[in-house]
Amino acid sequence: MNQTFNLNRFSKLFVKHTADNYKTYLMSFAVLLGVLFISMGFIAYVDNNGLSARTQIPFFIFVYILAGSIFTSIIFSDLGNKRKAISILTLPASHFEKYLVGWVYSFVIFQLLFIPSFYLVVIIIQTLSPIKEFSNDEKLMDLFSEKQKVYFVFYLFAALHAVALWGSVFFKKHHFIKTAFVFLIGVFALSYLNNQFIQFIISEGVGTSTPFGRIGVRENGGITMVVIKNDYIYSALAVAAVVILMWTSTFFRLKEKEV
Numbered sequence: 635m636n637q638t639f640n641l642n643r644f645s646k647l648f649v650k651h652t653a654d655n656y657k658t659y660l661m662s663f664a665v666l667l668g669v670l671f672i673s674m675g676f677i678a679y680v681d682n683n684g685l686s687a688r689t690q691i692p693f694f695i696f697v698y699i700l701a702g703s704i705f706t707s708i709i710f711s712d713l714g715n716k717r718k719a720i721s722i723l724t725l726p727a728s729h730f731e732k733y734l735v736g737w738v739y740s741f742v743i744f745q746l747l748f749i750p751s752f753y754l755v756v757i758i759i760q761t762l763s764p765i766k767e768f769s770n771d772e773k774l775m776d777l778f779s780e781k782q783k784v785y786f787v788f789y790l791f792a793a794l795h796a797v798a799l800w801g802s803v804f805f806k807k808h809h810f811i812k813t814a815f816v817f818l819i820g821v822f823a824l825s826y827l828n829n830q831f832i833q834f835i836i837s838e839g840v841g842t843s844t845p846f847g848r849i850g851v852r853e854n855g856g857i858t859m860v861v862i863k864n865d866y867i868y869s870a871l872a873v874a875a876v877v878i879l880m881w882t883s884t885f886f887r888l889k890e891k892e893v
Contacts, residue, residue: 637728644731651735659739663747666701670755678763685759688782690775694752695787701748702791706740706798707810713891714806729889736802737881741795749777789873796880803887 674693678685712718725732753774760773777784794817801813 638730639728639734640731643727644734647725647727647731648735648738650725651739662705663751666697666748667751667755670697670752671759674755675759675762678759685756685763687773687775690756691782691784694775694784698748698752698787699791699794702740702744703794703798703814704810705744706795707802707813709736709740709799710802710888711809713803713888714809719891723891730885733885733888737799740799741792745791789870792877793873796877796884800880800884800887803884803891 670693674685674690677689677693681689712722722732756774775784776782797817798810798813801816802809805812
């Protein structure tokens, strides 16, 4: 039998995790849907424009990122409790299988439930709201529209998921708060070092710069933007590299806890 991954063993572990946590997950998801319904319903009630596709975008991005990060940050929180950790660490399953259960729930299942549920809430609100009739283009947010480019939020979610998953294993308590603090410090440090590096390379004053992105150079009293051709490809590759690195480091951190 494969000691790293066995489908039958993984299935049993997945079923056990579901049986142990389904009540908590269902209640949390019901609260999330309630927050969406109340907040967007209120906007649809007071706004003369109703709940248009453009109005849905900030709700989707904010709740999707925040709820996903919070849920991910507690997916391995039981490891911080000695009594519960003993039960988890002594389960007859491999390190990878235990890691994979948490990853599947926090990354795959969360998105598969949240995205269609968001649209369902929007449809219910628009059906109940008499404020405005929308055209097909205005009625529902298009995640893959080239005009709005909402799909870029998937890159951001993947990056934040990787960081939150790492924090759920690394910290013993207050996982989300501590992970958010470390993340903000890391973003600030990366932005500062990136700006210093660009200033070292370019003799002209650098107005603004983003890691793996555009550079603003001060010139003739204004700022000229220097854009790398297909910069979004390099940004996506950088994000993918960071995500894979964080997912991998999380697995080895979890493996260390089981030694």
